[in-house]
Amino acid sequence: MERLWQEFANFAPAAVFNIYFALASIPIGFVLAVFLALGKASRNRLISRLSRGHIYAFRGSPLFIQFFMIYSLALSFNIALWKPMGISWLVLHPLFIGPLVLMLNTAAYTAEIFYGALRAVPQREIEAARAYGMSRSQQFRRVIWPNLIRLAWPAYTNEVVFLFHATAIVYLALPVIGQQKDLMMTAKDRFERDFNAYLHFSVAALWFLAISLVIFFLFGLVYRRLMRHMPAAPGLRFMPKWLR
Incomplete structure (x- = not known):
């Protein structure tokens, strides 16, 4: 037990490093996902098709292939673009490429979650806001977005966990x-020293x-905050069932 703790x-x-990759990609991926979801629902065909193309791709x-493709693209532009600008060391660095790929990936999955939540927003509430005289931006801020984020949050929580696992x-x-x-x-590296796969990979899994x-x-906690107006606000169950 002492060796396991050590x-x-x-x-x-x-x-x-795993925490860094997740934290560096989640905020921008979240914002990009909102625009992709709205773009997919847009009446403009070009915007809708571009958003759908990113999500599908x-x-x-x-x-794993996305990492290879984007790193290869960065390498192909290295001599022509990055080196003359003096930023090749940054663009080709894993601490930059890693969050970039994860951000683009999670934005696609999160956009699909947000798009589904957007379609599930009660139409009668939007019509009521429109009848009340709210502008389209007011409708989004006060009616659509609060409903969307409450509906999407449980699924988005799973996506964040999947993203953290993808940093592996x-x-x-x-x-x-x-x-x-x-x-x-x-x-x-530790496995290659003593071939103790059970110990080293079990510790990684525990982390x-x-x-x-x-x-x-x-x-x-955030979900309970979002649902605080409900009489019995449901919370996300983060403990295994046999521990509850």
Whole structure:
């Protein structure tokens, strides 16, 4: 047990990279997803088709291949564009490419969640707001968005957890620079030393479980806040059923 705890503590610096990839991609991915969802629902055919194309491309292809494709595109523009601008070290860096790909990927999945929630917003509330004389921006801020985010939040919570789990393949698809090793690369390196797969990969899994539990807890608090006007506000259950 003592060795397991020591191993768990040794993995802490590696977990920072996984947390960084998630935190760096979630905010921009969230905003982009809102625009993609609204674009998909737009009456403008060009905007709708472009939004649908992005959603289809990133939902329909494996994330592992997306890392390769975007890194290859960055390499192809390296000599012609990035080097003359002096930013090739940044554009080709895993700490930049990783969040970029994850952001584009989660934006596609989240946009589909938001689009479904947008379609589920009660039409009578929108009609009431329109009859009250609200502008389209007021309708969105006061009626559509509050309903949309409440409907989408449970599914979006799952998407954030899936995104955090997806950080496990960043350094499997991109080059490792220096000592930048996440949980999976650290487990892989330690496994190659003593071939104790059970210990090292179990510790990596425990880190993912622990951080996922924190995500469920924090997003559950936000959901209770969103549903505070309900008489019996349901909360997201982040504990296993046999522990409740």
